Amino acid sequence: MVTFEKSFIGAGGNRHPAASDWHQDSGLLAFGSGRNVALWYPKDEKAHGITQLLVGHQDDVNVVKFFPGSFGRRPVIISGSVDKTIRIWCPESKEFHESPHFVQVDKIESHSASVNAICCLNGTNLVVSGSSDGELKIWSLDISEKNVASHKWKENISLCRPKFIPLAIAAIRLSPSIDLIAVAGTFNKVLIFTRPKGLDGSMGMFRQVASLPGHEGWIRSLDITQETPEDGSDFLLASASQDKYIRLWRIHRGADLPAAAATDPSLGSFGLALSNKAYRFNSGEETHSITFEALLVGHEDWIYTARWMRLNAHGYRLQLLSASADNSLAVWEKDDVSLIWVVTSRLGEISAQKGSTTATGSTGGFWSGLWFYSGILASVSAAGSWRVWEWDPSVGDYLQQIGVGGHTKEVRGISWSKDGSYLLSTSADQTTRLYAEWKRDGRRSWHEFARPQIHGYDLNCIASLNPSRFISGADEKLMRVFDEPASIATLLSGLCEIATPGAASLPETATMPVLGLSNKAVDAADPDSEGNTQTYKSALEALTHPPLEDQLSRLTLFPEIEKLYGHGAEISALAASQSGNLIASACRASSEEHAVIRMYRSSDWREVKPPLQGHSHTVLGLSFSADDEFLLSVGRDRTWILWRKEEGDDYVLWAKNPSAHTRMILSCAWVPPRSTTDSRRIFVTAGRDKKIRAWAIETDVNKPSDDKTNARERVTLFATVDADGPITAVSVAPSPVDGSWLVVYGNENGRLSGALISVDGSVSPWDEGHSPIVSSGEIHGLEWRVPLQQSDEKLGNGRTLAVAADDGVLVYDMWL
Template sequence: MNISPEFVSVGGNRNPAAADWDVNGSGVLAFGADNCIALWDPQDEKLSGVQAVSNGHTKAVNAVKFFPTRSPSVSVLLSGAADNTIRIWRAQNNRKPKYECVKSVSGHANPITKIATLSGSDIFASGSSDGSVKIWKLVHDDRFTSIDVELLQTIALSPKYFPLILALAQLDTESMVLAVAGTRPTIQIFVSRDTQFQLSATLIGHEGWIRALDFTRETSDSSSDLLLASASQDKYIRLWRFHQGNELPAASSALNDPALGGLVKSLSNKAHWIESATSKHSITFEALLLGHEDWIYTASWRHRNDKLQLLSTSEDNSLAIWESDPTSGVWVCITRLGEISAQKGSTSATGSAGGFWIGLWSPDGNSVVSLGRTGSWRKWTYSSTEDMWTRQVAITGHVREVRGVTWSRDGSYLLSTSQDQTTRLFAEWKREGSAPSWHEFSRPQIHGYDLNCVDAISDTEFVSGADEKLLRVFDEPKGVAEILSKLCNIESRNTADLPDAANIPVLGLSNKAIQAVGDNEPVEEGEENERDAVDPASIVRKSALEFSHPPFEDHLARHLLWPETEKLYGHGYEISTVAVSRDSSLIATACRASSIDHAVIRLYDTKDWLEVKPALKAHSLTVTSLQFSPDDRYLLSVGRDRQWVVWERIDEPSLYALKYSNSKGHSRMILNCAWSPLEQPTFLTAGRDKSVKIWQIADSEVRLKGTVAANASITAIASSAKVMSGKAWFAFGTEAGEIGIASAKAEALDSVEVTMVSAESSPAKTINQIVWRPARSEEQGQQIAVAADDSSVRVYNIVGGSAQSAA
């Protein structure tokens, strides 16, 4: 059996040091995604998204940096994480990048915060929240077939602070310079002598923590002055000039810039002197860059078109490109990209993106990418014909554990729901002359509570449950239906009666349906009463819902919500699971519980949205999973009390009554269950005791027909909707992130064949849910969608073959 990854969606870590774009040849962008490293090629015309995910770290990845190999055939990546280790990864550039971890280095006592490299050198530096910076040397042969690391020096920062940012540069032919800054308003400059760095100067001027440092030569001439950019939470960027010789450089005319007004007094131009073994250098303050309105997270240099430019990103939702005016020498912002701050709202639902945390130049300098609070990347490319920067399609993903995933009833799109309080819709963009590519097309729900479960009611409706004790039902708006129809060839129902879009009122949790306004139509203001005034963030213009490409993050966060149509009340604690009957007439739910009174299953009728009473009582602890049988005759429930219960459909007084139960179904809690499509009623249970059990109902009793053992607790199980090649197929996922695809003949359920998904394609953490894509023919091959705790949503292709046998 051949199992291959079709699509991976994962959000980036909110850490300014957690991404790097390789300028050395591979063109790959690597970013920290939870405790993994995701690899993406932003310049890929096929838009295939995340190409691979490398697992290895045990905690969140904080720092990612490509090592300058000076070889086009091999790429080396350094990563540092909250597990206090640095890992070294290697890949061959001549094929699709596949990074293997060749070395793990532990030397720091606390999480790594930043890694800095130096082009043309084997030295790199790492900073950690243990208050130290370590200088390392990468020992390798020409082709990097063997790689080792040697610790050269440990610098204990005095006074002690956390180094958030480091920068290395070549000072002269003999010496290097290291700049270190972080949770203090000063920058410490260290100069190397015989491989040992010594503190040589402390630069003052900033008034907040310093988040970004970057060195560059002023011109392409290696003997030109060195410039250092520093950016801080005080909203300013400062430039410093390192000038060789005993004379000071000509004073910067930028200091006389009238725009600086009363700040000039605080801009002292005191020179600091530093010495290497062979030369003397002065460090002087060069310029102050004003323009950002909030904390600045990154600043990076690039020589573009014979001009020196600086890219900065800020919490104010903007990304700025700065350049020195050739006549006055004043540094000005020549391009500003991002979101208009007027559209900031109180939550991400009403427009606030929460700032840009990372900004990176592409290898050719003609594109920039930025990562925001929602884990989504944005990309702009410079068009020389139009002389402007234009938005391009980038990638999005969840930033917290993904708890639930479900396909629409016809299998045309995928919904996922997460602890990051969003529900997202993924589908395939079908373009002429190009292979389909997966993208996020809508963000139906942006919530104030962690979301735990989701299920489709119909092709255009779904229900989700959160930590708020109630369930919410959502209906597809016209704007989303038209986007899916146009870009994904998903046939939409009659959309005439549907609302155009939805929005969340300020301080609200419920998505309200709204109609879009024509671009030239005036917005009606409220009456005299101020309370009726229209919130500008609640207006959607019709043009904002017209797309020729998958929507950008700004639209996803603001215009592509689904209106909420119903709330289902009744539970006393956080919702744990939800299931919709096959005929869509009933919704079954359960909540977290520690007593028989709360561990009930509640049924709701989807015609009038009322609860069908009484609730079903049998479990004594949280019900972890519910599923209706293929013909809706039975409802299966499993729980933390180690028992499974089969409820049979009756007419009165409730719709279901207890038929079979087994209080010792597993030796430990049961975490998931599924019905098989076999003619004889057959179901599967999976639990903490590392086993899947296959049960069959026959002759008024339930018999155990087979058991599959795994290496870890089994946390998710799903069965395909139909029998293929005379076999029942199911997939299971474990607490360790392993995925197994299993099949068994109907008459021999005790001999199950299992194929495990390769470790490099599997998630790094617990699998929470697996679902098979409905309405797939055997010629198309099967697909499963997987939700995992490593914040990823993955789709796998399964092409049948001879599976290896497993006990």
């Protein structure tokens, strides 16, 4: 039997202010990650990171909300997406702590456009959703103890304004006889809707009662809270806008208006222009009013979120958390003496060069800010990484803790280091990331330990040359070679027990010029532009935990040592020989002239000429055999080619099959030798024709290359595996399973599957019940971790498989 156990999920958060929420009872934080909803426990002492991806949506998730209904302590998640649907997720088990695995229990398809905002009315089972179709929908949600969900439409509200898209919704029950909904978005006013209780005791329909002016840009966030816990207390509404300001509005119960708030002298001319017009609405004998309360000035760029918190590390104290594109979070509090709202804590990156270059990985600032009741803050940056701060009473400030993160776009390339000690990935988000296991006190957990490359082009592929060197290919038509710096070698040695040969001779670290794409090596003590000596090593040497996001984006670059030229288009495939002495590469092409494979020597970085010509379209896969005797290539021309090594570093065409598949071949892999004396060479190819074919090379490979023997006589079809969809990635387990080869493959729907191929060519599928759904999108690469774990007592007879998918990097322990 083959079983999979999730070891690591690396996935970045979506850039949408409403795409995250924190469940206060369980401590579970849910956030949109591509098309999925990712689940994470920031307070997990074992630091296991993301525990699950909820797969179901067919486009990016815009909004995530926990439903505050009466379902015990079980968290219920509501998510909305660009795919126009709303999905409901519940723990699979009635007792949440017994099984934290979530499943989809309902799907709502009532909107005709992207769902951008969701709000729950506390104390009821009502949910309000807003869409780009310019409508609000109000519906009720009920979930039984057996996870049977039902929803019922209640009311539609048409916003009746051209080009007005709701981006934020806040709702609250002001009293037993009146409910309020606030709506904002691509309009500079906050719309207020209320519904009163009718004479028969039932709640009526919502109608607009006010339109609050003042903002000069789109309004991205709304939040309402009660000012004090006493009955009859006023409510405060916060609206955050792209005009860089936060406006506070007071909702007062009673015919008399509230006392005017003190004017903040720091506002200057702003204070004279602020309107204090009262907006009144009635419900039976109750009268409420809305008046402007305060203008919060302190951010230098768009403000994405503003959230209230009443229970925090200081006891009872009303505070407001704002997240901005200026790379900062601000905690606001009302001064007891002056009654002016002031910033009591500011977190993040305060810099004159904030986000000015992608070299920092921080362009775009913070997209969301969340509170947790015990004095913890969390925020996601444009780089997809979550940062966490916890209040430390001993220092009287918030201290940053370990977060999670990952690529924000599809992961296109993946590679283990040559010794299997760490994992490298490249993505369309223009970054390369290094993941490794943090080992301490008998525990292990995967984390991002370095961001070696932050580029200006989409990165397509990557290959490891030796334990401290890798090469990557991008849309810029060339390849770049990087060496591990001494600072990272020291970090990996101390926290991951990874030894790097020759670490003492490596450059200390690397930096990137503001207008450049090449990482420049920096020695242990180099003067900066002002002549001051900087010590780069100390920042990472002192770490007793994986690097935090600000350290990853600034201190963990790898120095670039070489560029390899020659291709005329975007790099499509890369492979390094087992010895690391040769590099094979290909680029996108539509003719035989350009569909060549170029070989380079890693000893002097010179191209081995002439290039290998044989394909007529883009080469999509390259793979060296275990002994480097053969190079296998596959491509869009439905052809596989075997290139055989001759004298020196020359490879020549040895066998070619132009009709191996009926559609393009997307991936290929070699079957590991069964033993050192096994002379059979077998490789597999997989394509869009939904088939995996295994091919066996004849024992006598010493026939001269100019021998015109037909490819079908040199290589025979050994076995065929039929799949249920186009196959985008294939790999073969490094060790046999019950005497058979285990072929694992991924498809364009994000599912892993497998089959066992016996020595006689018979095929038997594994149990489909053990096939995990990795992603809601395409799987781009599969790679087994081989050398390191042969003596790894943790896994025993298990193996580790790395997966590159549309929505992140995943590591699975496979148990045989």
